[in-house]
Amino acid sequence: MHRRFSLQSIFIELMVAFFVLLFLYTAINKLSDRNSFIEAMEKNPVVASYATILSWAVPLVELIIVVLLFIPVYRRMGLLAGSILMTVFTIFVAYMLQTQSSLPCTCGGVLEQMSWRSHLKFNLITTIAGFMSYIFYPKILSRPTGEAEHLQHSRQH
């Protein structure tokens, strides 16, 4: 039983670290090469009208998720937010695959080198793993410290 919980916590810790790596890396790339990011979006019929707003909003949301993942109390919320963002990206990639677009991906960094198909697989796996880590994340750890300690203490007795 104890082993199962330690495996769960390892999985959660790895997912948190992976989300931090993924979102921080792509956010920095999008912000450092904002012109290419805007231009790629302007060529896209789905997001062309909102290219300028999205060029700020997407990396900003990614950075907020990274901050949430850094703070233990908000880590569960960060996992949920990250999984929801990955779901949105997955729907976008699925749409691009459906329309057979040859457009480059606006995902930032090395992820742009992936084909749409491999990108869809990557997003699907990441989204599922993200939601799994959110479900497995102990709710008690996402409460403020004093309350969490009180709950843990009352459970022991």
Add this chain to the structure above:
Amino acid sequence: MKKFMLVIIAAVMAVGFSAFTTAEKPLAPVSYHNGTDWVMYTGSLCPAGEIPECIKVINQVPRQLFYNEDFEQPVTRLNP
């Protein structure tokens, strides 16, 4: 501190990887074929809501725009 170690390593790795990624990527070229050769298209792009590679009238001739210079396989990112 031990709890934060993995997250801090991930953050450092993210910043490190970003530093190795070229900051200014060349912009994706849009071109059309004029019958004999590929010509770079610099005019206005396809309007939002239309298919990404639309047809534009260039010098009174309708031309299909391509994001990669390939008639046979214009959809490069569909490759596995």
